[in-house]
Amino acid sequence: MSVELQSVPRAAGGIPLLGHALKLWRDPLGFLRSLRDTGDLVEVRLGTMPVYIATSAELIHEVTVNQARCFEKGRLFERLRPLAGNGLATANGDVHRRHRRLIQPMFHPQRITAYAEIMSANAQALVESWEPGQEVELEQVMAEYAIETLASTLFSLDIGLPAVEAVRRNLPVILKNMLVRAASPKFLDRLPIRANRDFDTAAATLRTVIDEVVATTRETGPSDRNDLLTVLLAARDSETGESLTDTEVRDELSTILFAGAETTASALAWTFHELARHPEVEQRLVAEIKEVAGDRPVTIKDVPRLLTVRRVLDEVIRLHGVTLLMRRSTAPVELGGHRLPAGTEVAFSLYAMHRDPGLYHNPDRFDPDRWLPERRATLARQAYIPFGAGNRKCIGDAFVWTEATIALATILARWQLRPVPGHMPREVASAVAHPDRVPMIVLPRDA
Numbered sequence: 062m063s064v065e066l067q068s069v070p071r072a073a074g075g076i077p078l079l080g081h082a083l084k085l086w087r088d089p090l091g092f093l094r095s096l097r098d099t100g101d102l103v104e105v106r107l108g109t110m111p112v113y114i115a116t117s118a119e120l121i122h123e124v125t126v127n128q129a130r131c132f133e134k135g136r137l138f139e140r141l142r143p144l145a146g147n148g149l150a151t152a153n154g155d156v157h158r159r160h161r162r163l164i165q166p167m168f169h170p171q172r173i174t175a176y177a178e179i180m181s182a183n184a185q186a187l188v189e190s191w192e193p194g195q196e197v198e199l200e201q202v203m204a205e206y207a208i209e210t211l212a213s214t215l216f217s218l219d220i221g222l223p224a225v226e227a228v229r230r231n232l233p234v235i236l237k238n239m240l241v242r243a244a245s246p247k248f249l250d251r252l253p254i255r256a257n258r259d260f261d262t263a264a265a266t267l268r269t270v271i272d273e274v275v276a277t278t279r280e281t282g283p284s285d286r287n288d289l290l291t292v293l294l295a296a297r298d299s300e301t302g303e304s305l306t307d308t309e310v311r312d313e314l315s316t317i318l319f320a321g322a323e324t325t326a327s328a329l330a331w332t333f334h335e336l337a338r339h340p341e342v343e344q345r346l347v348a349e350i351k352e353v354a355g356d357r358p359v360t361i362k363d364v365p366r367l368l369t370v371r372r373v374l375d376e377v378i379r380l381h382g383v384t385l386l387m388r389r390s391t392a393p394v395e396l397g398g399h400r401l402p403a404g405t406e407v408a409f410s411l412y413a414m415h416r417d418p419g420l421y422h423n424p425d426r427f428d429p430d431r432w433l434p435e436r437r438a439t440l441a442r443q444a445y446i447p448f449g450a451g452n453r454k455c456i457g458d459a460f461v462w463t464e465a466t467i468a469l470a471t472i473l474a475r476w477q478l479r480p481v482p483g484h485m486p487r488e489v490a491s492a493v494a495h496p497d498r499v500p501m502i503v504l505p506r507d508a
């Protein structure tokens with residue numbers, strides 16, 4: 062039998078007006094992890110607004126898959142509108158379905174094969190640019206690699222160079238302020254504080270630059286380029302024959318940039334951090350890469366054979382995943398024995414779920430072997446969904462596996478990355494739990 066929402070336990074430590082917003086600002090990851098001790102469904106207040114956090118794999122599956130029909134994206138994504146407009150991640154209903162149909166072909170395996178050449182060329186250029194003994198800020202290097210790779214597959218570099226530059230400068234500012242903004246009461250957006258100014262300026266700059274790229278490409282007319290921009294401009298809806306407006310095209314490009322850049326960069330930076338702390342795992346990876354690719358550049362054909370690389374990436378993405386996602390019910394639903402009226406905000410943290418001791422043995426331990434087939438088979442169903450599930454599942458998962466595998470294999474074959482003493486990377490909550498800084502020294506592999 063289901064009961065009303067009032068009986069959902071509320072998280073401890075809320076205060077008038079701000080609710081749990083302070084807790085979310087101060088220690089979002091710790092706070093989100095703590096909620097499972099309160100229950101499977103927990104009420105949290107963002108300002109005065111109640112949000113119901115699903116903490117168990119079963120309830121997250123209900124929201125994302127079984128009852129997905131009764132949910133739209135909700136508040137978190139609405140607060141991203143200044144940045145992502147009505148792009149794929151924020152759109153709801155028919156608009157989402159139509160755009161997903163139009164964009165999906167860009168992530169077809171044949172396309173990924175073509176992108177793999179760009180990924181490999183970018184990774185080669187990166188390893189060529191390093192000098193023995195050089196100190197690098199790896200999280201920044203990886204952010205540049207991810208942004209450049211995305212931008213060159215989305216826009217083609219010849220016309221998109223100003224956009225790539227603008228993205229490189231502005232996206233980190235936006236991502237830094239995004240979660241705080243989304244979790245805060247709306248009246249705080251208007252406060253004339255630095256975080257708000259920086260967010261607004263960076264989002265506006267990004268919009269302007271991408272608008273210019275879209276307009277220039279539209280003016281120059283049809284081309285034989287195969288980038289996403291060209292495909293989006295030429296796309297026609299199979300039912301209505303309508304094409305996308307320039308604003309819709311811009312929103313899709315911005316969405317893919319914000320959804321695909323930080324997530325990938327963070328996974329790569331954490332991987333090198335973990336490998337430096339687990340030299341025995343690094344040795345296994347290097348041996349595998351040598352066996353599969355020898356001394357030639359790594360290609361798309363090698364990707365499915367680099368199984369240890371895959372397990373390491375699985376483990377990194379489990380440990381440092383997507384911080385917070387939200388939905389809003391569009392009809393009355395039942396969740397965890399409670400009746401939720403239409404318009405209820407529901408949230409969940411993949412980061413917290415992937416560190417649940419009820420699902421994972423020693424959840425904070427870096428242990429890529431937990432992804433060996435025989436151990437993976439013992440994991441609870443629905444326990445590992447780093448790319449989400451259901452109709453809103455990540456469109457870029459095959460893209461990022463290819464990109465991250467190629468980058469890792471290319472770099473590890475040539476260089477050993479060792480931490481600069483004196484700094485231990487800290488998790489900072491943004492779209493994902495990304496590292497604050499990963500300063501590293503690059504040493505030739507053969508030395």
Ligand code: HEM
Binds near residue numbers: 387
């Ligand atoms: C390690 C890297 C990545 C992770 C962990 C990740 C994770 C996710 C997750 C969890 C979702 C679902 C959000 C929800 O349910 O509300 C999502 C959606 C999405 N992701 Fe990713 N992602 C990654 C890389 C990428 C890349 C490289 C791209 C683009 C090239 C991308 C584009 C998107 C888009 C457009 C959506 C919205 C899909 C829709 O609603 O139809 N992501 N991602």
